[in-house]
Amino acid sequence: MIFGYPLLSVVIWLPIIFGLLVLATGNDRNAQLARVIALVGAILSFLVTLPLYTGFDRMTSAMQFVVFEDWITRFNIHYHLGVDGISVLFVLLNSFFTPLVVIAGWKVIEKRVAQYMAAFLIMSGLVNGVFASLDAMLFYVFWEAMLIPMFIIIGVWGGPNRVYAALKFFLYTLLGSLLMLVALLYLYRQSGGSFEILDFHRMAMPSLSAQILVFFAFFMAFSVKVPMFPVHTWLPDAHVEAPTGGSVVLAAIMLKVGAYGFIRFSMPIAPDASHYLAPVMIALSLIAVVYIGLVALTQADMKKLVAYSSISHMGFVTLGFFIFNAYGMEGALLQMISHGFVAGALFLCIGVLYDRVHSRQIVDYGGVANKMPVFAAFFMLFAMANSGLPGTSGFVGEFMVIMGAVKANFWYAFAAASTLIFGAAYTLWMYKRVIFGAVTNDHVAHLHDIGTREKIVFVVLAASVLAMGLYPLPFADIMHASVNDLLVHLATPKVLN
Amino acid sequence: MNLLASLSPIYAEIFLLVMVSVILIADLFMVNRTKTLTYLMVQFSLLGCSLITVATHTDGIAHLFNHMFVDDMMSDVLKLLTYLSVSMMLVYSRSYLMARGLFTGEFMALALFSTLGMMVMISASNFLTLYLGLELLALSLYAMVALQRDSATSTEAAMKYFILGAMASGFLLYGMSMVYGATGSLDINRISQVIQHGVPNKTLLVFGLVFIVSGLAFKLGAVPFHMWVPDVYHGAPTAMTMFIGSAPKLAAFAFVMRILVESMQPLMLHWSGMLMILAVLSMAVGNITAIAQTNIKRMFAYSTIAHMGFLLVGVMSGTIEGYGSAMFYAVVYVLMSLGGFGMIMLLSREGFEADKISDFKGLNQRSPWLAFMMLLLMFSMAGVPPTVGFYAKFSVLNAAIQTGHITLVIMAVMFSLVGAFYYLRIVKLMYFDAPESHEKIYIQPDSSLLISINGLAVLALGILPGTLMTVCAVSVQQSLLH
Numbered sequence: 001m002i003f004g005y006p007l008l009s010v011v012i013w014l015p016i017i018f019g020l021l022v023l024a025t026g027n028d029r030n031a032q033l034a035r036v037i038a039l040v041g042a043i044l045s046f047l048v049t050l051p052l053y054t055g056f057d058r059m060t061s062a063m064q065f066v067v068f069e070d071w072i073t074r075f076n077i078h079y080h081l082g083v084d085g086i087s088v089l090f091v092l093l094n095s096f097f098t099p100l101v102v103i104a105g106w107k108v109i110e111k112r113v114a115q116y117m118a119a120f121l122i123m124s125g126l127v128n129g130v131f132a133s134l135d136a137m138l139f140y141v142f143w144e145a146m147l148i149p150m151f152i153i154i155g156v157w158g159g160p161n162r163v164y165a166a167l168k169f170f171l172y173t174l175l176g177s178l179l180m181l182v183a184l185l186y187l188y189r190q191s192g193g194s195f196e197i198l199d200f201h202r203m204a205m206p207s208l209s210a211q212i213l214v215f216f217a218f219f220m221a222f223s224v225k226v227p228m229f230p231v232h233t234w235l236p237d238a239h240v241e242a243p244t245g246g247s248v249v250l251a252a253i254m255l256k257v258g259a260y261g262f263i264r265f266s267m268p269i270a271p272d273a274s275h276y277l278a279p280v281m282i283a284l285s286l287i288a289v290v291y292i293g294l295v296a297l298t299q300a301d302m303k304k305l306v307a308y309s310s311i312s313h314m315g316f317v318t319l320g321f322f323i324f325n326a327y328g329m330e331g332a333l334l335q336m337i338s339h340g341f342v343a344g345a346l347f348l349c350i351g352v353l354y355d356r357v358h359s360r361q362i363v364d365y366g367g368v369a370n371k372m373p374v375f376a377a378f379f380m381l382f383a384m385a386n387s388g389l390p391g392t393s394g395f396v397g398e399f400m401v402i403m404g405a406v407k408a409n410f411w412y413a414f415a416a417a418s419t420l421i422f423g424a425a426y427t428l429w430m431y432k433r434v435i436f437g438a439v440t441n442d443h444v445a446h447l448h449d450i451g452t453r454e455k456i457v458f459v460v461l462a463a464s465v466l467a468m469g470l471y472p473l474p475f476a477d478i479m480h481a482s483v484n485d486l487l488v489h490l491a492t493p494k495v496l497n
Numbered sequence: 498m499n500l501l502a503s504l505s506p507i508y509a510e511i512f513l514l515v516m517v518s519v520i521l522i523a524d525l526f527m528v529n530r531t532k533t534l535t536y537l538m539v540q541f542s543l544l545g546c547s548l549i550t551v552a553t554h555t556d557g558i559a560h561l562f563n564h565m566f567v568d569d570m571m572s573d574v575l576k577l578l579t580y581l582s583v584s585m586m587l588v589y590s591r592s593y594l595m596a597r598g599l600f601t602g603e604f605m606a607l608a609l610f611s612t613l614g615m616m617v618m619i620s621a622s623n624f625l626t627l628y629l630g631l632e633l634l635a636l637s638l639y640a641m642v643a644l645q646r647d648s649a650t651s652t653e654a655a656m657k658y659f660i661l662g663a664m665a666s667g668f669l670l671y672g673m674s675m676v677y678g679a680t681g682s683l684d685i686n687r688i689s690q691v692i693q694h695g696v697p698n699k700t701l702l703v704f705g706l707v708f709i710v711s712g713l714a715f716k717l718g719a720v721p722f723h724m725w726v727p728d729v730y731h732g733a734p735t736a737m738t739m740f741i742g743s744a745p746k747l748a749a750f751a752f753v754m755r756i757l758v759e760s761m762q763p764l765m766l767h768w769s770g771m772l773m774i775l776a777v778l779s780m781a782v783g784n785i786t787a788i789a790q791t792n793i794k795r796m797f798a799y800s801t802i803a804h805m806g807f808l809l810v811g812v813m814s815g816t817i818e819g820y821g822s823a824m825f826y827a828v829v830y831v832l833m834s835l836g837g838f839g840m841i842m843l844l845s846r847e848g849f850e851a852d853k854i855s856d857f858k859g860l861n862q863r864s865p866w867l868a869f870m871m872l873l874l875m876f877s878m879a880g881v882p883p884t885v886g887f888y889a890k891f892s893v894l895n896a897a898i899q900t901g902h903i904t905l906v907i908m909a910v911m912f913s914l915v916g917a918f919y920y921l922r923i924v925k926l927m928y929f930d931a932p933e934s935h936e937k938i939y940i941q942p943d944s945s946l947l948i949s950i951n952g953l954a955v956l957a958l959g960i961l962p963g964t965l966m967t968v969c970a971v972s973v974q975q976s977l978l979h
Contacts, residue, residue: 027865072888072963074970075895115865137891141882148876151921155929156861163929167921174881174917178910181891185898185906 006067007051008081011091012129015045015098019121022114031113035106038117042099045124049095052088058478061085061485063134063198071138075188077195080135085482086333087131089475090260093340094131094253096464098124100457101245104348107453108244108355109157116157120245123149127253131260136184136195143257144177150246150254158241165234165241172234176221180265183217187269201268205494211273218266225258228318229288232311239307240360244351247303251310252344256336259317263329263486267321272495274322281322286415288315293422297429302353302360305430306346309386312419313339319416320401323408324490329483330476331400337475338385338393338468345382345461349375352454353434357443362433366440371447376435378450378458383431385465387424393468506559506568509549509576510616516542517609524602532600539587539605543580543612550576558976560622564684567622571754571824571976574968575619575747582744582831583612585947589839590736592941596847599644599734607644608740611637615748621755624673624683631669631716634748635662638741642733654732661725665715668708675705676761685760692763703767709756710771717749717805720778730798735845735852738794739838742801743831746808750827753812758820759977765815772813777908779806784916793854796919797837800878803916804830810909811893814900817977821970822892828969829877829889829958836874836951843867843940843948857923859932867938868927870952877955879920880913885958885965892966 018041025034057064063082071079083091101120109116126149129142147170155166188195190210191203205211224231235255239247267274274281289312296308313335320332352375353368354360369376385392388399398419405413439445450458468475504511520542524535550573558569587608594600614637617630639662643655677683679702680691696702711722718726730738757768783803790796808830811823844851844860844867851857861868877886890913897906940948958965 071961072966074963074966075892112861141887144882144887148872148881151924152928155925163925166929167918167925170921171914171918175914178914179907181894182898182903182906182910185891185895186903188895189899 008065008067008132010048012125012132014048015041015121016125019118022121023118025114028111028113034114034117038102038121039099041121042102046095046099049092052083053092056088056478059481061481076193077137078135079138080196081132082134083132085479086263088478089337090131090256091128093337094124094127097249097252097344100460101248103453103457104351105245112156119149119153123249127257130257134197136197136200140181140184147173153246154238154242157243162241165237168234169238172224176224179217180221183214186214197264201489205270208272208276208495211270215266215270215273215277218261222258222261222266226255226314226318227311228284229292235311236304236307240301240303244347247347248344251347252340255310255314256340259314259336262321268486268489271490272493278322282319282412285315285319288312289416289419293419296426297422300362302350302362302430305426306343306350309426310343316398316401316416320404323404323412325404325407326483326487327400327407328404329487330479331397331404333479334472334475335397335401338397341461341464342382342385342394346386348457349379349382352450356447362430365434365444367437367444368447369435370439371444372449375450378462379431379435381462381465383427386427388420391469393465395469396472505553506561507566508553509546510613512549513542513546513609513613517606521606532602535602535605536591539609540584542609543584547577547580564686565623565626566620568620569976570972572620574972575751576616578828579612579615579744579747582835583608585835586740586743588947589842589944590739592944593842593845594736597734604641604644607637607641615744618748619751622685627752627755628670632666634745641737641740642729645734650732651734654729657725658729661715665712668715669712672705672708672712675701675708679705685755688760689762692761706761706764706767710768713753714775718802719775719805719809720782720802723802726802727795727798731792731795735794735838735842739835742834742838746827746831750824754820769813769815772809773905776806776809776813779803780909780912784912787919791854792852793841794852796854807890807893807909810897810905814896816896816900817974818899819896820973822896824973825966825969826889826893828965829885833874833877833886833955836948836955839948839951840871843944844938854926855933857926858930860927863932864938870948871927872924873952873955875920875923879917883959884955885962887959888962
């Protein structure tokens with residue numbers, strides 16, 4: 001309880017309320033006020049999530065901080081919130097990123113500041129809602145609602161081709177969501193009138209074909225969000241056109257929502273279908289890891305490169321899920337967190353360069369280290385983390401997933417491990433071309449190093465990346481109970497032979 | 498029981514009829530151009546009707562005039578919503594019509610007459626009463642569309658509307674006569690009983706049903722009987738379009754309920770299949786054709802067709818759940834449609850119709866608040882949570898899934914994905930594009946307040962949809978259990 005309200009409700013609604021407050025400051029005459037309110041709101045919203053970590057009981061896999069209220073009694077839909085060891089980390093990650101995004105957009109966003117800041121705050125609350133919902137309809141409402149602010153963010157503050165990217169983003173995700181809605185309605189019917197996610201987990205689904213159909217419908221929704229090969233094509237477009245803050249949230253948070261969906265819905269609801277289709281899922285994941293890794297190598301646009309690298313890293317996550325062992329599962333979850341930090345940081349780095357030069361093309365840079373040594377150092381750390389260097393957060397998850405994959409099948413691990421080479425290749429090659437060498441042009445010659453505001457953001461992120469790389473236990477520790485429980489659940493067939 | 502007390506279920510209708518007559522005559526003696534007094538009297542009549550409807554509400558079902566007229570919970574709820582939507586329509590359209598010299602006594606009298614027609618339709622318990630109400634509504638609407646005498650498009654629209662409407666009425670009457678021939682009755686409850694016990698000539702009955710369903714599809718604007726909808730929506734003055742596109746849909750829903758569900762429930766197997774075809778075609782044609790429109794009124798026309806398809810999905814399910822969801826859909830649709838057309842009228846000025854889609858360009862820069870309201874309305878029409886439009890689709894789809902129509906539901910969601918595109922395009926124009934004109938938007942305080950309430954209601958009902966859903970479901974349930 002906090003301020004007399006249940007903690008999770010505060011976590012969801014506080015940023016939304018602050019978002020509305022920011023919106024109320026009106027037009028750009030009050031831009032500074034909007035920024036300040038947004039920052040205060042974002043920091044407060046992060047602080048209120050901390051008790052979720054400190055007060056979390058690591059011994060149990062049950063849902064904690066549960067809120068249960070009637071919502072739509074007619075359809076037996078409840079306002080049911082709760083977090084377990086899996087979702088709590090993502091609530092924290094999401095709230096952690098909101099202040100950073102607000103700070104990152106502090107100076108850069110000059111038009112319609114209030115709307116920009118409000119969109120991020122509202123989205124932050126909605127994403128918390130997605131991770132905390134235990135009622136499928138509540139989940140669905142948050143899930144869809146978070147599209148609206150993102151659509152606006154890409155479309156209003158994005159690059160030249162923003163309209164195309166925004167519409168593609170929205171329609172792509174809506175397609176998947178609508179099929180998920182059909183699946184939810186079907187499950188509602190099968191479960192005898194309940195939308196509780198946990199009831200869906202427990203309920204019998206004796207027919208494999210029904211499970212496969214349900215799995216497929218969820219797959220459409222979640223694979224688009226992850227995004228998995230071959231429905232990944234919206235992501236590079238969206239990333240390239242989105243403003244820096246939008247890219248950060250997309251990479252750090254939105255992609256996680258899709259992966260989270262797999263472990264909250266697809267796998268526990270249709271465990272037999274998950275086992276049955278695991279080879280397909282693993283194949284798609286490995287294609288993402290290897291093929292998209294190669295695609296990333298050829299990119300000339302830095303944002304596109306990081307976008308493809310995200311798809312490749314998320315391939316690791318889905319691979320970790322579908323090899324059904326503790327290493328894979330926990331590795332995948334850690335990879336999700338780590339990728340949040342690293343991809344978010346990389347997009348912020350690119351944003352720093354873009355704000356100064358207004359180009360994302362690698363060829364427009366060269367020798368940046370001469371002019372921006374501090375920045376180059378931070379960028380180096382994040383690039384290393386992206387290529388999975390031991391000691392950074394990127395290593396932990398990848399290593400665990402590869403270990404898990406070895407247990408399942410040597411060749412899975414072999415293919416997955418190739419990312420250590422490709423990842424290093426595309427990241428470091430980009431880094432080399434942008435940062436090292438002689439100063440190549442006037443734009444770079446006029447660069448000035450990052451200021452305090454940017455330093456704060458990078459220091460926080462660098463600390464997180466290193467902390468998680470050197471001592472991942474606090475992250476792993478919290479999820480053990482829930483992951484073990486999930487694996488046991490997945491090992492119990494629902495199909496009766 | 499004395500006569501006056503026994504008439505209590507029909508007090509509202511009597512009151513409205515008296516008021517229209519008074520207004521019609523009183524208006525002759527009012528010379529001022531703004532017609533404020535007439536307008537206030539009209540609003541007063543609607544308010545009075547609501548009070549009477551609430552006051553005379555009973556929990557049971559009351560029949561009147563030898564089962565010609567019924568008063569149940571469904572009729573009360575639908576009537577209240579009808580008054581509300583007519584009243585909202587008048588507020589929205591006042592300054593628009595005044596600028597065009599159409600805000601006349603005749604207009605308001607016609608609006609009230611059509612309201613009376615809708616009330617009769619909603620409370621009909623006999624095919625004749627149904628038809629009577631329908632024609633009173635339709636004739637008033639024809640005249641309203643033609644009210645702008647010097648506009649060729651309006652006249653053309655009125656002509657089309659009249660000819661096709663008359664044809665549809667013909668279909669209906671023909672169908673009704675066949676049903677009468679087969680069952681020997683025009684009384685809705687009686688017909689249902691006769692059919693249940695088996696009629697000698699089933700072919701005749703089903704044949705009649707086909708004509709009735711066609712007539713209904715005409716009135717609802719379901720494909721393939723939709724040809725009049727875009728032309729009429731486009732040609733009529735926006736205020737009349739709004740009127741056609743709002744309250745009459747509630748009456749049409751009642752019409753479907755009375756004629757198909759209450760009287761011909763035993764034939765559900767037959768009409769359910771017909772409605773399914775109409776629904777799929779409407780969703781397909783409506784959503785796909787809407788994409789190609791450049792005129793927003795035409796776009797809304799096709800979107801209406803698609804929405805009617807969704808409504809029919811609910812009815813087609815053939816369960817109480819389904820009818821309740823269809824009623825909820827109709828109510829939500831009316832709310833969104835009022836807001837959408839209201840916005841077009843707010844942006845229009847004297848001598849300028851904001852009926853091009855491009856007129857919405859850059860609205861966020863000209864008026865962020867109006868743009869936000871329109872955003873809510875568009876997302877609601879597209880069925881994106883947390884707006885109420887989502888729950889309308891949700892409950893309809895749920896009803897269809899519960900009766901096992903999974904393929905239909907998948908088709909419906911796919912077409913609503915197509916539909917999302919053109920609603921998003923409006924949002925895109927408002928938020929992502931630069932405005933074409935920077936002219937200041939001047940709106941009356943009353944319509945400005947109303948559009949805010951309307952937009953926020955779409956959001957608020959989206960966050961807490963439970964009550965309205967329950968009211969719809971319970972009222973349908975109550976009127977079917979006799």
